[in-house]
Amino acid sequence: xxxxxxxxxxxxxxxxxxxxxxxxxxxxxxxxxxxxxxxxxxxxxxxxxxxxxxxxxxxxxxxxxxxxxxxxxxxxxxxxxxxxxxxxxxxxxxxxxxxxxxxxxxxxxxxxxxxxxxxxxxxxxxxxxxxxxxxxxxxxxxxxxxxxxxxxxxxxxxxxxxxxxxxxxxxxxxxxxxxxxxxxxxxxxxxxxxxxxxxxxxxxxxxxxxxxxxxxxxxxxxxxxxxxxxxxxxxxxxxxxxxxxxxxxxxxxxxxxxxxxxxxxxxxxxxxxxxxxxxxxxxxxxxxxxxxxxxxxxxxxxxxxxxxxxxxxxxxxxxxxxxxxxxxxxxxxxxxxxxxxxxxxxxxxxxxxxxxxxxxxxxxxxxxxxxxxxxxxxxxxxxxxxxxxxxxxxxxxxxxxxxxxxxxx
Numbered sequence: 421x422x423x424x425x426x427x428x429x430x431x432x433x434x435x436x437x438x439x440x441x442x443x444x445x446x447x448x449x450x451x452x453x454x455x456x457x458x459x460x461x462x463x464x465x466x467x468x469x470x471x472x473x474x475x476x477x478x479x480x481x482x483x484x485x486x487x488x489x490x491x492x493x494x495x496x497x498x499x500x501x502x503x504x505x506x507x508x509x510x511x512x513x514x515x516x517x518x519x520x521x522x523x524x525x526x527x528x529x530x531x532x533x534x535x536x537x538x539x540x541x542x543x544x545x546x547x548x549x550x551x552x553x554x555x556x557x558x559x560x561x562x563x564x565x566x567x568x569x570x571x572x573x574x575x576x577x578x579x580x581x582x583x584x585x586x587x588x589x590x591x592x593x594x595x596x597x598x599x600x601x602x603x604x605x606x607x608x609x610x611x612x613x614x615x616x617x618x619x620x621x622x623x624x625x626x627x628x629x630x631x632x633x634x635x636x637x638x639x640x641x642x643x644x645x646x647x648x649x650x651x652x653x654x655x656x657x658x659x660x661x662x663x664x665x666x667x668x669x670x671x672x673x674x675x676x677x678x679x680x681x682x683x684x685x686x687x688x689x690x691x692x693x694x695x696x697x698x699x700x701x702x703x704x705x706x707x708x709x710x711x712x713x714x715x716x717x718x719x720x721x722x723x724x725x726x727x728x729x730x731x732x733x734x735x736x737x738x739x740x741x742x743x744x745x746x747x748x749x750x751x752x753x754x755x756x757x758x759x760x761x762x763x764x765x766x767x768x769x770x771x772x773x774x775x776x777x778x779x780x781x782x783x784x785x786x787x788x789x790x791x792x793x794x795x796x797x798x799x800x801x802x803x804x805x806x807x808x809x810x811x812x813x814x815x816x817x818x819x820x821x822x823x824x825x826x827x828x829x
Contacts, residue, residue: 430753441757444722448758449765452802455710456769456790459798462703464780464788479520480553481644481757482683483666492673501670501679505630505637511644514665518658521549524639526629532622533598534586541582543599543622545629553643556614556623561593561608568625574584575628577608599624602632607755652687659684701734711802719809722754724815733817743818747811755803762799762806770795 434441435755439536485501526545531538550556563577576599583592592606604624612618630636646658659682664674667754725731733746773788780788 422484427771430749430756433753434757435719440728442761444754444757445761445764448761448806449768450503451710451713451715451797452762452765453769455798456668456766456795457772457788458710459703459707459794460769460773460776460788460790461780461785462699462707462788463774463790464785465703466701467786468781468784478685479646479650479655480685481646481662482641482685483644484641484681484683486678486681488672489678490673490676492676493671495671499679501672503639503642505639507666507669508639510669511662511665515658515662516551518650518661520645520647520653521552522642522644523547523550523553524626524642525550526626526638526640528629530584530600530622531598532586534595537586537588539585541620541622543576543624543629545624545626547626549645550623550643554618556612559609559611560591561606563608563610564623564625567642572627572631573625574602574604575607575624576604577610577623578606579621580609580611580764581616581619582622583609597749600632655684659687680753694783702722707798711798711805714803715802715809719812722810723813724752726810726817730817734820737818744817746818747814750814750817751810754814755807758803758806758810762802766795766799 443761483503485503488495488497488499488501491497503524505524508524511522511618512519523546528543528545529540531544532541544550546564547564547569548564551558556563558577559580564575567573568575576597578586578592578597586592586597587595592609595606596603597606598604599622610619610623626639630638644662646655650658663680663682666672667674667676670679733750736746736749737743737828770790770792773790776785778786780786
């Protein structure tokens with residue numbers, strides 16, 4: 421392997437056959453480059469999946485009221501179901517084993533003003549648990565506290581973009597804004613991984629919103645978080661029991677699927693994870709297919725190369741070269757070109773992935789990447805198969821008698 425004369429012969433052969441060497445190297449480099457880019461794009465799709473589906477807590481049930489589709493207990497069909505504060509307390513009391521926390525949501529739109537600035541924003545009236553369920557990140561100040569609910573305090577927590585719109589470079593903490601015609605004190609500024617839409621929201625205590633709306637106790641819908649250690653089967657059991665409990669309390673036919681709607685995030689995440697697994701399998705097959713195509717390309721070129729050099733190999737054997745020496749020379753040249761080209765293709769692929777970032781976000785590919793170990797393994801495999809691709813035709817050529825090889829045209 422470290423024979424100086426042999427290396428000189430290899431470099432002389434490469435210089436004499438630049439086009440052939442270029443084609444061989446290009447096939448190898450392109451194969452590993454395409455594999456790395458495709459594998460990276462697959463991981464970029466998984467990143468996109470995580471951003472879209474895992475930006476909120478995964479151990480939650482989202483419970484929505486609907487319209488009944490069947491008459492029941494003297495009530496007609498098409499009755500609109502409403503949730504109230506006592507529903508939250510009843511759930512706390514009856515599902516203590518499953519329940520971690522609960523928060524209502526009351527959504528409204530309002531004109532919000534500060535000095536000369538104003539805009540139309542969505543407001544959400546919630547409880548303190550909402551911060552965990554939405555994975556809200558506090559940048560300044562604090563979120564809603566339990567005391568705010570008890571005292572029906574007129575405070576708000578505003579999104580990052582709301583702060584930029586209304587306050588510009590001014591610190592909003594402690595300042596008062598008008599929501600509708602009511603003054604609210606800003607106690608916090610938040611950001612959200614879901615992006616701009618979530619960061620244009622304004623949070624306030626749900627009891628304060630109810631106070632402003634003639635002191636009612638109505639809520640739009642609510643979110644229940646269950647214990648994270650619960651298994652998938654337990655979450656489905658909790659969902660069924662909660663649905664039956666609410667149907668019984670609201671006088672809804674147990675067979676009516678429209679009166680109460682529950683979105684089980686755990687079930688949705690399970691389905692999305694299955695989709696992600698299928699996606700990864702598809703990416704793996706495409707990557708393996710690319711490597712196989714590269715290996716076939718190398719094999720074809722090496723067959724052509726050895727065929728082209730048949731007469732040269734015959735001369736070497738006539739001058740005393742053994743079949744082992746012939747095979748070693750061809751194999752060493754093959755490994756050298758494959759290694760050099762494979763590493764070059766790997767570096768180019770990794771460089772491309774690291775510089776894409778979110779430029780392909782419109783195609784749902786975000787921050788594509790490939791782990792260094794995976795890239796190295798793929799490159800080593802291609803080099804090994806490149807060596808095999810060079811060995812098989814070289815062994816065949818080395819077994820030809822010198823007189824036959826010298827007659828080859």
